[in-house]
Amino acid sequence: MNNRIKVKAALAATAPAQGVRVCGWVRTRREGKGFAFLEINDGSCLANLQAVVDEGLPGWDDMPRAGTGAAVEVSGDLVESPGKGQRWELRATAMRLVGEADPESYPLQKKRHSDEFLRSIAHLRPRTNKFGALFRIRSEAAQAVHDFFRQRGFSWVHAPIITGSDCEGAGEMFRVTTLDPYAGKAQGPGDDFFGKAASLTVSGQLAAEIFACSLGDVYTFGPTFRAENSNTPRHAAEFWMVEPEMAFADLTDNMDLGEAFLKFLVAQLRERCAEDLALFAAWVDKTLEATLDGILAGPFARVSYTEAIALLEKEATTAKGAPRFEYPVSWGLDLQTEHERFLSEEIFKRPVIVHDYPKDIKAFYMRQNDDGRTVAAMDVLVPRVGEIIGGSQREERADVLAARIREMGLPEEEYWWYMELRRFGSVPHSGFGMGFERLLMMVTGVTNIRDVIPCPRTPRHLEF
The missing domain is CATH 2.40.50.140 (Nucleic acid-binding proteins)
Structure with missing residues (x-):
């Protein structure tokens, strides 16, 4: 026994x-x-x-x-x-x-170790109080993701890891190849394993759209990869994304889902991980409890991008006339983290959903608004983190989508199946992506993404 x-x-x-x-x-x-x-x-x-x-x-x-x-x-x-x-x-x-x-x-003696030192022994850091607690929270958070969508009748889709499509259109993708760089002879994409260029996925969204147009409400939850040469505390080359997609849903439905999702996760973690969260409130971020209270306290603020820019422009200088922000604030420019945090922490003092962004700073698949300048996109901004959720209503009109693909210089032949979804029973649909590690940073107060991932993958770092 x-x-x-x-x-x-x-x-x-x-x-x-x-x-x-x-x-x-x-x-x-x-x-x-x-x-x-x-x-x-x-x-x-x-x-x-x-x-x-x-x-x-x-x-x-x-x-x-x-x-x-x-x-x-x-x-x-x-x-x-x-x-x-x-x-x-x-x-x-x-x-x-x-x-x-x-x-x-x-190396783990009975004393406090710095996060920098513990990153160098990532194979042992889960034995510490802080990281043991963090990865238990991560486990419970993953379970809560599934609980939320299961309770609402969503189907879980396993999106492919290897893809031939650049979902975001930014080109920052890791190439997957079997070609021998030392072969000594010319080799082209046709000689490769798939007979064409292949990369690690940057998003499960396109696969989610396929299934949303058949199963209704679906979500993906898995690893994504971006070859962005950035060493900031917010970026990693490999991270996990939660990406729901809803059929017969517009931007308002999308914003409602994002707000409900975030509130559900925070409530579940406070219930299931009270002891572990208390450690972070005591030793990592003294304002953590207040931040989590603010997420649950009431409805999120909602403001258009145009309105948000106007509010930020009014605050662009301090009372003494000095610039408040490092990055400029102007209509047509994307919001930076400092702007996102100022909106949520100083202006609204709660989470904020910013919607209807300029089309020129957003991806090709976002539905164009009637004004011809903006798209039906939304970002959920939270204190301390900034953007935690980004999404949109998708462009369901075949002619508008085709024109946008051409305008952005993307290879139309790579999206033939994506266009057919618009020709065979197209419906309004919307969805968003939430960086799972950003959620963990928000609920623990940890400020570096490397400390909420078991084995962080960043430029020049592939240990463990």
Whole structure:
């Protein structure tokens, strides 16, 4: 019979238990006369379980090697603890050293380590309190994504990772090839595995549109890749995107879904990850609770891009006449993070949805408005992060879409199937993308995207 229990379950027990087994890693070891205390953590929760091991028990001879970082298996009885700050402890009947950790070289000692240092040991950083909590939050957030869409009747679509289409039209894509660069002879796309140029996807949106035009409401949730040579704290070459797509839906439906989605995720994480979130509120961002309260407190503000630019232009200089923003504010220019944050943090003091952007700064597939200058696009802006969701109503008119593709110089033949969706039963449809890592930054207060991804992929960095 398997009597193994998790540390989280042991600490949440409502009654003593006999003959249990706990496996985990030693956080600290303290020895007394004839006994030793082991603080064990198995990653299931923030807290440790104290095991009391008496001298002479099976495995006692290995105690000198059961130091910080070592993996152990402790069997015994779960009993009430006489110590303060803990209800239960494990009174050991046996201990087994599963994996030793060299105390001279084990890099995680009982002290605070910088995020920069921990990035250099990403294979070990999940053992720290901060990153253990963060990746438990990440796991729960992913589950909450699926819960939200399942409750609303959306179907999950597995979008392809390898594609021949540039969804965003920016050209910042990773090439996928089997061609040998050292072959010593001329090779073209026709010689490659797919017989044409192929890349890693930058978005699952186009696949989502296919299925939205058949299944109705769908979503994709998976990794995306952008070859953008940027080393900012907000950018990574590999990241995860959540991309819902709704048939028979306009821009207002899209904004409603984005707001409901964000509120749902925050509410679920506060319920499921209260202990882990409290760590970030205490040690990472003192304003975190207020930020999360603001997301749940009431409806998001909604303002057109034109109105947002006018508001920002009024605030472009300080009371002393100095420029407030590093980047210029002008109609036709995209909003920068500093502008997005100012709108949400200073002007509206809550999340803001900005809609109807100039068409020249948006992707080819966004529905053109009747004014000929703007498209039915929207971004959800939140304090501290800026844009967290970006989406649009898609262009469902075949002639307008074809003209836009030609205008942007995109290869029409690559989008033949996309055009056919507009010719065979076309319907208004809309959707958005949410960077999953941006969500995690928002709910934890972590300011660098490298710290919310298990193994960050950035320019000149492909470790782990």
